[in-house]
Amino acid sequence: MKQDAFSKLHPAVNLLFFIGAIAFGVLLQHPVYLLAGVLASGAYYFMLCGRKGMKNILLTIPLFVFITLFNPIVNTRGATVLFTYFDRPYTLEALIYGVVVAATFVLMLLWFGCYGKVLTGDKFTCLFGNLAPSLSLLLVMVFRMIPSLLQKAKQIIGVRSSIGKGITEKSSIKDKLGSGMTVIGVLTSWALEGSITTSDSMRSRGYGTAKRTSFMVYRMTKADWILTAVMLALLGVIIIFAANGGMNAEFLPERNIVPVNRSNIIGFIAYLGYLMIPTVMNIKEAIQWSISESKI
Amino acid sequence: MEHFRIENLSFSYPTSEKKSLDKASLKIGKGEYLVLCGKSGSGKTTLLRHLKTVLTPHGKGSGEIYFNGIALQEVDNREQAAKIGYVMQNPDDQIVTDKVWHELAFGLESLGCDQKTMRSRVAEMACYFGIQDWFHRDVAVLSGGQKQLLNLASIMAMQPEVLILDEPTSQLDPIAASDFLNTVRKINTELGTTVIITEHRLEDIFPYADRAVVMDSGKIIADDTPRNIGKLLFEQNNHMFTAMPTPVRVFYGTNGSGDCPLTVREGRAWLNKEFETEPEIKEIPCKIIGDDIENPALSLKELWFRYEKDTPDILRGVSLEVPSGSISAIVGGNGAGKSTTLKAVCGICKPYRGKIKIFGKPVNKFRSGELFGNCISMLPQDPKSLFVKNKVIDELSEMAKDKNRINEIAEMCQITDLMNNHPYDLSGGEQQRVALAKVLLTEPKILLLDEPTKGMDSFFKETFATILNKLKNQGITVLMVSHDVEFCAKYADRVSMFFDGQVLTTDTPQKFFGGNSFYTTAANRMSRHIFKNAVTAENVVELYRKNKGGAR
Numbered sequence: 001m002k003q004d005a006f007s008k009l010h011p012a013v014n015l016l017f018f019i020g021a022i023a024f025g026v027l028l029q030h031p032v033y034l035l036a037g038v039l040a041s042g043a044y045y046f047m048l049c050g051r052k053g054m055k056n057i058l059l060t061i062p063l064f065v066f067i068t069l070f071n072p073i074v075n076t077r078g079a080t081v082l083f084t085y086f087d088r089p090y091t092l093e094a095l096i097y098g099v100v101v102a103a104t105f106v107l108m109l110l111w112f113g114c115y116g117k118v119l120t121g122d123k124f125t126c127l128f129g130n131l132a133p134s135l136s137l138l139l140v141m142v143f144r145m146i147p148s149l150l151q152k153a154k155q156i157i158g159v160r161s162s163i164g165k166g167i168t169e170k171s172s173i174k175d176k177l178g179s180g181m182t183v184i185g186v187l188t189s190w191a192l193e194g195s196i197t198t199s200d201s202m203r204s205r206g207y208g209t210a211k212r213t214s215f216m217v218y219r220m221t222k223a224d225w226i227l228t229a230v231m232l233a234l235l236g237v238i239i240i241f242a243a244n245g246g247m248n249a250e251f252l253p254e255r256n257i258v259p260v261n262r263s264n265i266i267g268f269i270a271y272l273g274y275l276m277i278p279t280v281m282n283i284k285e286a287i288q289w290s291i292s293e294s295k296i
Numbered sequence: 297m298e299h300f301r302i303e304n305l306s307f308s309y310p311t312s313e314k315k316s317l318d319k320a321s322l323k324i325g326k327g328e329y330l331v332l333c334g335k336s337g338s339g340k341t342t343l344l345r346h347l348k349t350v351l352t353p354h355g356k357g358s359g360e361i362y363f364n365g366i367a368l369q370e371v372d373n374r375e376q377a378a379k380i381g382y383v384m385q386n387p388d389d390q391i392v393t394d395k396v397w398h399e400l401a402f403g404l405e406s407l408g409c410d411q412k413t414m415r416s417r418v419a420e421m422a423c424y425f426g427i428q429d430w431f432h433r434d435v436a437v438l439s440g441g442q443k444q445l446l447n448l449a450s451i452m453a454m455q456p457e458v459l460i461l462d463e464p465t466s467q468l469d470p471i472a473a474s475d476f477l478n479t480v481r482k483i484n485t486e487l488g489t490t491v492i493i494t495e496h497r498l499e500d501i502f503p504y505a506d507r508a509v510v511m512d513s514g515k516i517i518a519d520d521t522p523r524n525i526g527k528l529l530f531e532q533n534n535h536m537f538t539a540m541p542t543p544v545r546v547f548y549g550t551n552g553s554g555d556c557p558l559t560v561r562e563g564r565a566w567l568n569k570e571f572e573t574e575p576e577i578k579e580i581p582c583k584i585i586g587d588d589i590e591n592p593a594l595s596l597k598e599l600w601f602r603y604e605k606d607t608p609d610i611l612r613g614v615s616l617e618v619p620s621g622s623i624s625a626i627v628g629g630n631g632a633g634k635s636t637t638l639k640a641v642c643g644i645c646k647p648y649r650g651k652i653k654i655f656g657k658p659v660n661k662f663r664s665g666e667l668f669g670n671c672i673s674m675l676p677q678d679p680k681s682l683f684v685k686n687k688v689i690d691e692l693s694e695m696a697k698d699k700n701r702i703n704e705i706a707e708m709c710q711i712t713d714l715m716n717n718h719p720y721d722l723s724g725g726e727q728q729r730v731a732l733a734k735v736l737l738t739e740p741k742i743l744l745l746d747e748p749t750k751g752m753d754s755f756f757k758e759t760f761a762t763i764l765n766k767l768k769n770q771g772i773t774v775l776m777v778s779h780d781v782e783f784c785a786k787y788a789d790r791v792s793m794f795f796d797g798q799v800l801t802t803d804t805p806q807k808f809f810g811g812n813s814f815y816t817t818a819a820n821r822m823s824r825h826i827f828k829n830a831v832t833a834e835n836v837v838e839l840y841r842k843n844k845g846g847a848r
Contacts, residue, residue: 122395133405137393144394147436152681159676162642163695163738164668182684190680193720197389202406203350205451206377210408215401215418217432 005285006278010224011123018115020235025107030249032260034103040275041110047282048117064102071098077252097251129214156183234274241267299490300324305359316342318514329484332494334511336723336753340494344462348380381456385463387443396433403454417453425449441472461493466751469630469779474500496753499541503558523556539754542818542833549837563822571826575843579828580835582806593620593742593773599650610636612797623774625784628794634777638744642674673740677747679731683719688730695737709733725756745776749783761787785809785817785831805831
């Protein structure tokens with residue numbers, strides 16, 4: 001499987017990035033910052049998933065509209081009343097706040113979508129292997145179990161239908177339920193049976209005879225360290241500006257948004273720069289590749 | 297000094313009166329390659345499991361086992377884990393983690409090795425076993441052969457002194473099996489690791505083993521070099537003789553003179569010596585089958601199929617006719633689409649082009665349920681996937697109500713004394729028989745078998761073939777797909793070659809295997825320079841007798 005430039009970094013660097021991106025995505029409610037977040041996450045998600053990803057990105061639009069319009073119905077605070085219905089006010093401030101909530105939600109969805117693509121299960125367990133070896137092993141075993149159970153279920157269903165015990169369009173609901181229960185029953189005993197072998201295999205390879213260590217396939221390279229330093233520096237700048245109120249925005253009951261101006265533009269640049277790291281890395285790699293290709 | 301010394305080891309499982317091990321004594325030297333053979337249920341696995349404390353089954357036992365001169369119980373588990381490697385039968389269930397690299401490191405992680413050691417050991421093993429290419433893959437996408445190789449590699453990463461393998465290739469196809477066994481041999485010769493192995497496929501390991509030990513009902517009945525073991529079993533008229541490599545069976549079958557050959561090469565040399573002048577009779581008579589089959593039980597025309605829209609076609613114009621009341625076999629490489637063909641016949645896969653006719657009637661004209669009610673039925677590759685109940689008798693009752701019929705079938709499949717067992721507690725061969733009985737209770741006219749001999753010992757293969765012949769005499773049509781060329785050569789009426797998504801040729805086993813020079817049986821490879829169409833050990837013996845008049 002081809003990995004994008006950012007995914008090739010050490011999982012710890014990946015994790016640090018997502019913690020920063022998601023945390024500030026939620027904390028900063030300033031519309032300009034939200035817009036930057038949505039754009040950056042959308043761009044990176046598109047890079048990771050390609051055309052399939054575009055479909056998912058477009059799907060967030062109706063969600064965005066829905067949350068925006070729905071918020072004033074729940075939340076009636078706000079100074080400017082647009083209209084009233086059933087004696088309830090529908091306010092402009094709540095509507096704007098709805099935009100903010102919706103944007104935060106979309107941004108989170110997109111970042112978590114990227115997170116799932118970049119920090120796959122094995123990378124995550126690898127990260128925490130040393131902290132909680134047993135827990136991470138348990139997770140790894142669950143990751144392995146799910147696809148194998150699904151495959152076995154498929155096999156059993158196929159086999160059942162090849163001896164005339166399968167379900168067809170004409171089977172009654174009772175038959176379908178019964179057949180489903182049978183498959184689940186078989187899967188359970190199959191899994192139990194298999195787990196005996198697995199535990200034998202684990203003990204036979206010394207499980208529990210010593211304190212477990214954890215094999216790291218990933219190593220922190222120079223590039224990883226440099227990027228970590230850059231990320232930490234940017235996060236520092238963002239925090240300083242945020243603490244000084246340069247990114248404040250209040251919506252309810254009254255709008256009070258600090259404008260982006262010369263005094264706090266550096267904070268915004270730092271934030272945007274931080275979010276664009278994966279995208280920029282990918283673009284850089286693509287350019288480098290095409291240059292080296294043209295030399296061949 | 298010997299590696300293992302087993303003294304008077306007896307053992308019985310708590311639920312059984314029978315002794316699984318009966319005063320077994322054995323010495324295993326350092327760097328030896330030892331084959332342990334015996335029928336299923338003769339106590340091989342029980343003996344092997346005693347060689348590692350954590351795997352030792354619960355039950356009553358007596359006797360002593362010494363590892364490097366120290367009583368095994370005294371050796372701590374950590375040392376045992378590192379020094380005694382144990383590979384089990386099922387490739388899938390032995391794997392613990394979800395990634396290849398993680399599995400390779402699992403043992404080292406358990407032993408608490410540091411990063412540096414782990415790194416070099418894992419790298420070393422990945423290279424030695426040729427795993428680099430799939431190092432980062434998910435375990436789920438590996439083939440059975442790759443999985444078993446991974447199991448072996450992850451144990452070798454701990455650098456064991458002894459490697460114990462319990463029927464490691466029983467779930468693999470012949471090519472993967474032979475690759476695996478070659479790797480084991482390489483480990484033994486290049487690293488000097490002591491190897492103790494039980495195996496049904498003796499053809500591949502017998503010639504290379506230093507010593508063969510034969511077990512029967514918990515007793516060690518023979519312990520000698522492979523060459524002598526062949527002689528001993530033949531003289532005792534032991535049923536294990538059927539498991540011997542083809543050259544050995546031919547040699548004793550013909551009452552030959554000289555040294556007993558073990559490999560095909562030795563077999564050829566021996567036949568050369570026996571027939572210095574060309575023999576008069578070079579062929580055994582066999583039927584010629586025509587291309588036209590009247591009223592075929594099953595006819596496939598130009599089937600095309602692929603699993604997903606944008607994956608390559610698996611079936612690329614499969615055409616095949618199966619005459620009724622015969623045993624037909626389809627052989628061919630792994631993943632060629634043999635099993636998919638059977639699935640297409642059963643309607644598990646729907647071909648997007650082509651016609652399937654069953655007894656002249658297109659398969660889509662069958663009403664639902666009609667196809668499987670006494671018409672067609674399939675025995676799956678893994679008999680376990682058929683079992684849904686807690687008792688064998690319940691399994692059978694699920695398929696039919698008629699008590700007499702159940703008893704009849706159970707009798708035929710020889711499972712009458714297993715009726716109250718849990719299907720999972722049975723041995724592989726027994727499971728296969730129960731599964732067959734269950735399938736037969738649908739009263740099929742066409743029986744489809746998917747790799748029926750996988751994991752069977754040679755003794756049970758014969759029983760199985762007898763059952764198939766009985767079915768054939770009752771007029772049932774049998775179509776099997778198999779890797780087992782020896783079995784197909786011996787028992788099938790017609791053999792078809794599957795290649796590149798198509799059935800290429802169909803012929804009698806004599807003609808089919810007699811014409812091939814690589815994809816053929818050991819008997820044919822051994823005798824093809826003298827005889828024209830001898831494809832089984834029996835064929836060779838028959839021709840030998842005809843030429844030499846039966847006696848020397």
